[in-house]
Amino acid sequence: MKKVLKGSQLATASNQRVVLPASIKPHVFTNLAWDSIDRLEETLTGKGTSHRVNGIVVQANVYGPQLPRAELPHIEKLKQRSVTIEDQELGVYVAGARVGPQPLPTREHCVQETKEAALLACKKNLVWALARKTDTENQTIPSWTGFNISTRDQEPISQDIVGYLPTINSPATQLTTVFEILNQSELIRKELHLETIVVVMDQALYAKATEIAWKHKERFSNILLRMGTFHTICNALAILGKRFRDAGLKDICIEAAIVAEGSVNGVLDGKHYNRAVHKYIYEALMRLAWAEFTPWVEDSVPEKSGMIKSFLDNVKDMASDLNQQTLNNLLQSPLLAELITLWTDFLEHLRHNNGELSAFWMSYIDMAEDVILGLLRASREGDWELHLHAIRTMIPWCFAYDKINYARYLSPYFAQMTNLPEKHPSVYEAFKTGQFSVQLSSNNPFGWIPVDQATEVTVNKDTQTPGGTTRFSLNAGAVKHYYITAEHRSAFLGQLREMVQGNKSEVCHAELQRPRIQKDEEAVSAVVSLIHEWVNPFAEKRDLINISTAKAAPKEIASDLIKAYEIGEQCYATFKDETGERPTSKEIPLPNGNQQAENIQ
Incomplete structure (x- = not known):
């Protein structure tokens, strides 16, 4: 079921909705990035803090005729002083027996290139x-x-469009949350009329997402999962330091x-x-x-x-x-x-x-x-x-x-x-033009950054600003109100900061x-x-x-x-040789340390 609220509104299998910013266009190559975010509520023991998932959608700036947007629905003013929020629990996902990916050999001539x-x-x-x-x-x-x-x-610079997705109010360590991420990503792909959509995660999320995607190949066959380059670089720095x-x-x-x-x-x-x-x-x-x-x-x-x-x-x-x-x-x-x-x-x-x-x-x-x-x-x-x-x-x-x-x-x-050239040729062509990174700067020709790093400097930075989540209320109702508007307030905060700081194009x-x-x-x-x-x-x-x-x-x-x-x-x-270039089910520890039976909503 679709409704229109400042963009396209999609109902997921768990009755949550994905709101795409109005600046996001259909038929344009798109990267999604999801990352866990820790809220900084102050508790006496340190327990009870919340762990949620933020998301961004990234597109290159394209120019040309655009399809008209549907008109916004008329909303009657009720003069209410409070907002009633319905609980939207995620559908339960239990894994069952593990299934690895099909063996996929490396294209050796690509290595030579x-x-x-x-x-x-x-x-x-x-x-x-x-x-x-x-x-x-x-x-x-x-x-x-x-x-x-x-x-x-002499390199041309074109800023990419970055939009904030609704916060998923559930810990990233749960397979249920990762299953919801994949569902929302698939709905966004369909809404944007894309053959394939790229989803970028850090290694911890990537491991869980690939486990689910391998098990349900037909359901998520049009989602290409990528391991975040920013977190990979941090891991390489740790190896260098250890050695x-x-x-x-x-x-x-x-x-x-x-x-x-x-x-x-x-x-x-x-x-x-x-x-x-x-x-x-x-x-x-x-x-x-x-x-x-x-x-x-x-x-x-x-x-x-x-x-x-x-x-x-x-x-x-x-x-x-x-x-x-x-x-x-x-x-x-x-x-x-x-x-x-x-x-x-x-x-x-x-x-x-x-x-x-x-x-x-x-x-x-x-x-x-x-x-x-x-x-x-x-x-x-x-x-x-x-x-x-x-x-x-x-x-x-x-x-x-x-x-x-x-x-x-x-x-x-x-x-x-x-x-990629054989399996996802459209994604390969986009990556060849640099669309596996994000250009946030308007004046830095060497300023593309990894997609997962973009989440750190955009939505995560805006939601972690002191006064936003520091000393945050532990009242259940206040927390629910906070999460239902988190992505909008974060986007407004980012725009306000940009306006206050002014144009930095003259600052080297x-x-x-x-x-x-x-x-x-x-x-x-x-x-x-x-x-x-x-x-x-x-x-x-x-x-x-x-x-x-x-x-x-x-x-x-x-x-x-x-x-x-x-x-x-x-x-x-x-x-x-032993696994066909895939991790085996026996070697990968279960995310939550327990065996589960299959039951997908």
């Missing part, structure tokens, strides 16, 4: 690192994000004063997304590696030494006039192609012929560049092939460092995404401002100086030691650390 995107990203990162080295005393080149903003000045924390990374962060001692554990656990720690460490290690590169070239291929000087002169010219055209000219130059070949050979030397310590810290550069910066760049540039490359590179690290849930679910996720990004550029340079220089004082991992052959204390790792531990990625790759291959 992603390597070109990874090579281009590697070139951009190398040019950025070299540009930052041109004049460290009077640094004018911004850090990684600022550099990419400056070199995309290098006790090898000297924690000491570097504290001694170089790039992280306060009280915050360092949270940073290394991947809980502080906005900290630039790993960008600093990555750039510092790149500088240390480059310092060893020139002597290596003079010894190995002395006839190429002049080529390096010529290329650095070109980098200086680009740095003096930093824009997209000068960067593209440099990327297309034969000198860079020749240099990349030499640089790749040198990095292979550091990985395999320069001792365990060098190989270990080269894995930091590889993880930071291929996974973390790869996922970031893919989202911010809308590069789908680079996204797939970063996911593929990350999977073995998840196996190696006991990120079991991500290892299990990223494997079938990656296989499904490589098969923080990393482009002179004080921030100097601060970033001081942080990187501090890390480089500190490592020089301790142990430079690339200077000479060494066994695996802690670079801050010089304490050697036991042989068996050193062997495991050096072979971690290889071990993870073997586990990934075994997992694919």
Whole structure:
């Protein structure tokens, strides 16, 4: 049954309604994102706080004729001072026997296609690192994000439309709630007349949603579930911190004063997304590696030494006039192609012929560049092939460092995404144009963000504002009134904040401002100086030691650390062989720890 209330109003199987904002148009590719939200009621014991699910709908701005909207119904004024709310309990969903997905092999030629995107990203990162080295005393080149903003000045910017969906007043940990999410998503798909709709979730929600979707393939066959990139990046940061924390990374962060001692554990656990720690460490290690590169070239291929000087002169010219055209000219130059070949050979030397310590810290550069910066760049540039490359590179690290849930679910996720051209061609074409990310900024050409991150900075931010849910009433009636209008108040709050803050188009990004550029340079220089004082991992052959204390790792531990990625790759291959690239029913723990019988309303 359909009614019209400032948009399309849909009745779900549980009698709840999905209200689509009037700005959302039919026949336009759409992303949905759902995320759990914790309300901050103040209770004496800390118990009794509510846990609900927020949702957003995202569409690209399209221009052209639009279908007329149905007229709003006339509502008689009753002059009531209170609102009567009917209880709308969700229909009960019980799982029954588990059913996994059909085996789906990875398209290997798709994996080969992603390597070109990874090579281009590697070139951009190398040019950025070299540009930052041109004049460290009077640094004018911004850090990684600022550099990419400056070199995309010719890219068109079109803000996406983000609408808020009604809050689902039920904990996200329950399968009943996830079943309702899928039902509402399917109703939205039908209302928008779409062949397929994309639904983005964090790993915890994704695991439950895929379990239900696999069991009811026909019912939810037109919903494409995606694991949120933002939460995947946070997991990658945690892996990086776990691997290098006790090898000297924690000491570097504290001694170089790039992280306060009280915050360092949270940073290394991947809980502080906005900290630039790993960008600093990555750039510092790149500088240390480059310092060893020139002597290596003079010894190995002395006839190429002049080529390096010529290329650095070109980098200086680009740095003096930093824009997209000068960067593209440099990327297309034969000198860079020749240099990349030499640089790749040198990095292979550091990985395999320069001792365990060098190989270990080269894995930091590889993880930071291929996974973390790869996922970031893919989202911010809308590069789908680079996204797939970063996911593929990350999977073995998840196996190696006991990120079991991500290892299990990223494997079938990656296989499904490589098969999009055959299974969901319309979604694949949209993703190729960058519509797996969201453009919220009106002036940042490097400002696309993951869809699941968009929920954090839009609806979650607006509903968590102090005064909105802090010191919130525990009265049952007040809570019900709050939830029935939560998405509307959140949307109004976001619009009000935008009006009060004014147009920010004239304010440049923080990393482009002179004080921030100097601060970033001081942080990187501090890390480089500190490592020089301790142990430079690339200077000479060494066994695996802690670079801050010089304490050697036991042989068996050193062997495991050096072979971690290889071990993870073997586990990934075994997992694919045994399960057909899908998590098995036996291995996945039940969400609520209890077996349930099937009964779907």
